[in-house]
Amino acid sequence: MPDSLCHHTATELSALIRAREVSAREVMQAHLDRIELLNPKVNALVSVDPERALAAAASADERLASGAQVGPLHGLPIAHKDTHDTAGIRTTYGSPLLADNVPDRDELVVERLKAAGTIAMGKTNVPEFAAGSHTFNPVFGTTANPYALDRSAGGSSGGAAASLACRMQPLADGSDMGGSLRNPASFCNVVGLRPAPGRVPTWPDLAAWSTLSVQGPMGRTVADVALMLSAIAGPDDRSPIAISEPGSAFQGSLETDLSGLRVAFSLDLGGELVVDPQVRAVLEPAAQVLTDLGGVVEEAAPDLTGADEVFRTLRAWQFELALGEFRDAHPDRIKPSLRDNIDAGRALTGADVGRAERLHAGLYHRVREFFGHYDVLALPVSQVPPFDIDLEFPTEIGGVAMPSYLDWMRSAYWISATGCPAISVPAGFTPQGLPVGIQLVAPHRGERRLLQIAHAFERATHHATVLPQL
Template sequence: MTDDLCLRPATQLADLLRNREISARELLDAHLDRIDRLNPSVNAVVTLDADGARAAADAADATLAAGDPVGPLHGLPVAHKDTHATGGMRTTWGSPLHADTVPLRDELVVARLQAAGAIRIGKTNVPEFAAGSHTFNPLFGATHNPYRHGLSAGGSSGGAAAALAAGFVPLAEGSDMGGSLRNPAGFCNVVGLRPTPGRVPTWPAPMAWSQLSVQGPMGRTVADVALQLSVLAGPDPRVPIALGDDPTAFAADLPTSLAGLRVAWAPDLGGQVTVDPAITAVLAPSVGVFESLGATVEEACPDLSGADDVFGTLRAWLFDAAFSDLARRSPDKLKESIRWNAELGAKLTGSDLARAEQQHTKLYERMVAFFEQYDVLLAPTTQVLPFPVEIEYPTEIAGVHQENYLEWMRSCTVVSATGCPALSVPGGFTGDGLPVGLQVIGAPRADRRVLEVGHAFEQATRFGERRPAL
C-alpha cells in the first residue's frame, strides 16, 4: 500500500486527503520511506527535511480535522528545484559557491505551492546553475534515469523529473530556458509544461522583462500538471510580464475527444533539427492516435528561420549578465560550458541584440499566422535517447556533429524562441524500454489547449502509466 500511494496521481491523492481517507502524515511517511530506500541509486533528491515535512503534515491533518478551508494541494508532498530559493532550506544552484547557502525567503513559485497547501520535503538535483540538459554537478554528482540506471535523466529539471518517475513526490516544479521542463520529462516518461512567458510569474528575477526563461509545473499526468498550474499561474504586480488570466480555469476537467482539432506534425521541425531515427520510429504512430480521437493531421511546420539566432543571442546576453563577472574573478568555479556561453554574451553588440529582437518579432508573427491554420503542432521533445551519465552532452546525432552543449537540444530551444507554450507528454518506448517524449506546442497563451490535447493523447495511449522497475 505504501508504494501504491507513491505512484498514484496527485489529483487522486488530493481527493483522498480532502475526504480524510488518508492522512497527510501517512502520505508523507510513505514517500519518505520510498526516498530512503530508492533515492541513493537515483540521486534525485539532494536536500531532505524529513522532520520539517512531518511537522507540516501533522499541521495539515489538524487543519482538516478542524474543518478549516484548505488549498487545492493541501497535504501533497512536493520537492523544489535546487535553483529555486527556499526560505530556511539550503539552495545550492548545484554550485560549490552555494554549498551552504540558506535563503531568507521563498521565491514566488515556492511560496505559491506552499500557499496552496503543498508540503515541502526538500530539493531536487540540477546541473550547475541549471546550465545544460543533463543533470550533474560537483556537489551531488549525477542524477540517474529511473528507467535505466547509468543513463541521464535530462535537465536542468532532471532531479524533479526523476523524483516524479521514481515515486518520491507526486508533484514537482522546474524551470525552462531551452528545454529544462520538457527534456527531462521526455527522458523520464513524465509530463512537463513550458508555459507561455508570464503565465507563471518569476520573482525575484534580475531581468524581469526577459521572456526566455520560464518556471512551470511537472507531474506524472497532464491533469496533475494542470492542477499545479492552477496555483502557480496568476498575476503578480512585481512581475511586469505576468499574465492576468484567472488561473483556476486550468484545473477544470480536461476532454478526451479531439474532434475537429487541426494538428500539424513536424517530425524534424521542418528540417531544422536532426532526430535519432529511433525516436521518430516511436512517435510516428502518434499520428494515427490523433486521427482516432477525431483530429485531422497534416505534416506541416511553421517557418522557424532565425529561431537559432534569437535563442543563442538572447541566452548569451543573459549568461553574460549572470556569469561574466564571476567567470573573470573565479574561472575555476564555473564549468567550461557556462564560461563559453558568458564569453559569447560579452562579445555581443547593441546591433546584435537589435537584430535578434527584430528576428524575434518576425518569428512570433509567423507563429501567430501558423496557428490560424492549425490548433497545435506536434514534434519530438528530444532529438536523442537518454545517454550515459558520464557524457556531458551528445556530440553526434545520426552522424551529424553537434557543435556545443546547446546544439543537441534544438528541438526545444527553437520552440523557446517562439514564446509558445509547449508540453512534453509520454510518447512511447523504444524496443529496449527507453522513454520517448512527444512535444505538443500551442499558439501563444494557449496553455489550456496544449493541456487538453496532451491529456487526450495520454488517456488514449496510457504510456505514462508504465513505471520504472526500481
Template sequence: MPLSPAEADALCALDAVDLAARIRRRELSAREVVAAHLDRVERVNPAINAIVTLDAEGATRAAARADERAASGAELGPLHGLPIAFKDTHLTRGMRTTHGSPLFAEHVPDEDELLVQRIESAGAIRIGKTNVPEFAAGSHTFNTVFGATRNPYDTTRSAGGSSGGAAAALAARLTPIADGSDMGGSLRNPASFCNVVGLRPTPGRVPALPSGDVWETLAVAGPMGRTVADTALLLSVMAGPDPRSPLSLEVPDPASYRTSLTRDLTGLRVAYTPDLGGRVPVDPEVRAVVDRQAAVLDDLGCRVSEDCPDLDAAEHAFRTLRAHAFHQGFGPLLDAHRDALKPSLIWNIEEGLKLTGADLARARGELTRLHLAAVAFFERYDVLIAPVSQVAPFAVESEYPDVVDGQPQHTYLDWMRSAYLLSALGAPALSVPAGFTPSGLPVGLQIVGPPRAERLVLEVGAAHEAATGHGRHAPTLP
C-alpha cells in the first residue's frame, strides 16, 4: 500500500545511517525508501529545483533488484537501498550529464565516473542528477539549461554552489546522501548555505577519474550529508586508492569511517580565525554566529586560541592554478563556442590564457610552501576553525554578492576567499551547521585539520554537532 505524504516525509527525515541499518534489518525495503523519496521529490523539488534529471522508473526497478538481493541472503553494501542523485558534473552512464551547459544539454555518457561506480557498488540507488552552475564555475547554482536552485530555508536565496543542487536536495530531505566536488568551496559553501555537512577531503583521498589532469590537487571530490556520521558513511565507500591516480591515498580500513565518531575533546588545541588573519571581510551577522562556535568548543574542553596559518601566498597560487586549469579544460570550448559560455567563465579561461611558465612555476612553489606551512601549523594546533562563507545566502537573482561588509567584490571569486584560501593548504576541511542569522539564514563553521586527518575533523565535527544540534533544524517547505 502506498505511503501517505506524511509517512513518506517521516521516512525521508531519517538519517542515512539509520535508514541503511533499517534496510539491512529488513524493517524497511529499498522499494519503500526509494518510493518515499520519489514522492517527496515530486511534491517538493519544484519549489527549489535541486534535482534536474529524474529517472523514477529506473530507480524503482533498481530498488526491486535491491530487495531481491536482500531476500537472497547475499552480502549487502553499506549504502544498500539508499537513494542518491549525483552531481550533474559527474559522469553517469546512460543518464545525461549536462555540466549545466547548453553545449551538453543532451549529453549521455557511456561510462560512469569512478565515484559513481563506487557508490553504486556499495548499494546506493541512482534516482537522478543534481543541479550545478555552468561547468561548476562559481558558488551560486544557476545555468541556462535548468535555471537556478533555490535555498530550502528561503527560496528567494541562493543554495550556494557548485554542489548547490546536492546541498539543497539534502536539506529538503529529497535524498539522504549526496556527492559533490570542491575546488574553491564547492562542497563547503553550499553545505553552509543549506545547513548540511560537506567534507573537502585531502587531495587524493577520493580519486577523481576519468581526469584530464591526474596531478590536480586543488579540485577534489567528497561526500555530503545531513549529519557528520552520514557524511563519514559516504566517505567510507568513496575513499581509497586507484592505480590510475598517482596521488591517490591508501586507506588501511575504509570501514573505520563508519565506526563511532565519539571523541573526548578535552585538551584539543584549536586555532580560531574569524577572518583568516584579517585577509577577508566577513558579514557581521555571519561573524557573530561563527564567533559563538569558539565558546562551544571551549565548553567541550578544547583550548581555543585566536591564530591563523600564513596564507599570504594562497591568493596568487589558487587563482593562478585555477585559471590554468580552466584554460586547460575549457579553452577549446572558448575557441569554438564563446557565445554559449557565461561571462565569468570566459573571464576565468582568459585569465589562464595570459599565464606564462614563470607564473605557473611561482604558483607551484607557493603551493609547496603553503603545504609545508600547514604541516608546521598543525604541529602547534590540532584543528583550525573559521567561517565557511563570508556572507549568508544572498538573493537568488544575483550571480554573487558585490559587497561584503562594505568591501566591493569585483569578480565571481572574490567573496569565496574564506574557502579557497584554505583549499591551497592541501588539508581536509569540514563544513558543519553553526546556527542561523537573525532572519533565519544558515551559517556554517569550517573545521580544518592536518593533511590526511579526515577522521579527526569528522570527530570534532560530530562533537560540535552533538553539542549544538543546528543541523536538526529542518526547512519549512510545501
C-alpha cells in the first residue's frame, strides 16, 4: 500500500492529502522508500535529505490539521532542478566549481512551489551548467533512462524526467532553452511544457529581458502539468517580461470539444529536419489520432528560416554573459563543448547580434501569421529516440553527420526561437521499447488551449500509462 501512493498522479495525491485520507508524511515516506530502491539504478535524484523532508512533511500535516489555509500542492514531495537555487539545499549546477554551493535564498520558481505547499526532498540531476540534452556531469555522474538503462534520459532536465518516470516524485520543475523540458520528457515517457516567455517569471536572472530560456512544469499527466503551472505562473515585478494573467487561468477541467481543430502536421518541417526512421514510424499514427479527436489535419509547416542562426547567436551571447567569469577563472574545469559556446559568444560582434534580432522579429511574425491558419502544430520533439548513454550526443542521424551537441536538437530549439509554447506528450515506443514523444505547439501565449489539446491526445492514446520495468 505505501508504494501504491507513488503511482497516484499529483492531482490525485493533492486531493487525498487535503481530504486527510493520507498524510503528507506517509506520502513523503513512500517516495523516499522508492528513491532508496530505484535511484541507485537511474541516478536521477541528488542531494536527497530524508530527515529534512520528513520533518517538513510533519509540519505540513500539522498545518492542515490546524485548519489553516493551504496551497494547491500542499504536501506533495518534489526535487528541484539542480540549476534552481534552493535555500539551505546544495545546488551544484552539475559543476565541480559549485560542488559545495548552498544558496541562502530560493529563486522565484522554488519560492512559488514552496508557497503552493510542495516539500523539497533534494535536487534532480543535470548536465554541467545545464548545457546539452544528455544528463551527465563530473559531480554526480550520468542519469540513465528508466526504460533502458543503457540509454540517455535526455536533458537538461533529465534527472527530473527520469525521476517522474520512476514514480520517485509526482511533479518536477525544469527549464528549457533548446528543449530541456521537452527532450527528456520525450525520452522518459512523461510530459514537459515549455511555456511562452514570461508565463513563468524567472528571478534572479542576468538576462532578465531575454525570451530564449524559460522555466516550466513537468509531470506524468497533462492535468498534473496544468496543476503545477497554475502555481508557478502569474505576474511578478521582479521579472520585466512577466505575463499579467494569473496562474489561476490554468485551473479547472481540461476537457473540451476539438471538433474542427485546425492541425498542421509535419514529421520533418517540410524536409528541413533529418529524423530517425523509428521516430517517424512512432509518430505517423498521431495524425489519425488527431483526426479521430475531431481535428482537420493537413501536412504543413511554418517557415522557420533563420531560427538556427537566431538560437545559436543568442544562446552563445547568453552563455558568455552567465558563464564567462567561470571560463576565465577555471578554463580547465569546464567541459570543452561549454567552453566553445562561451568563446563563440565572445566572438560575436554587434552586427551579429543585430542580425539575429532582425531575423528573430521576422521569424515571430511569420509564425504568427501561420497560426492564423492553424490552431496547433504537431512535430517530433526529438529527431532521434533515446541514444547510447556513453555518447555525449548523437553524431549522426540516418547517415547525416551531427557535428555538435546542438545539431540533433533542431526540432526542439527551432521552436524555442519562435517564442511559442510547446509541450511534449508520450506518443508511443520504438520496437526496442524506447519512448517517443510528440511535440504540440500553440500560438504565442496559447498555453490553455495547448494543454486541452495535449490532454485529449493523452486520453486517446494512454501511452503515459506504460511504466518502465525496473
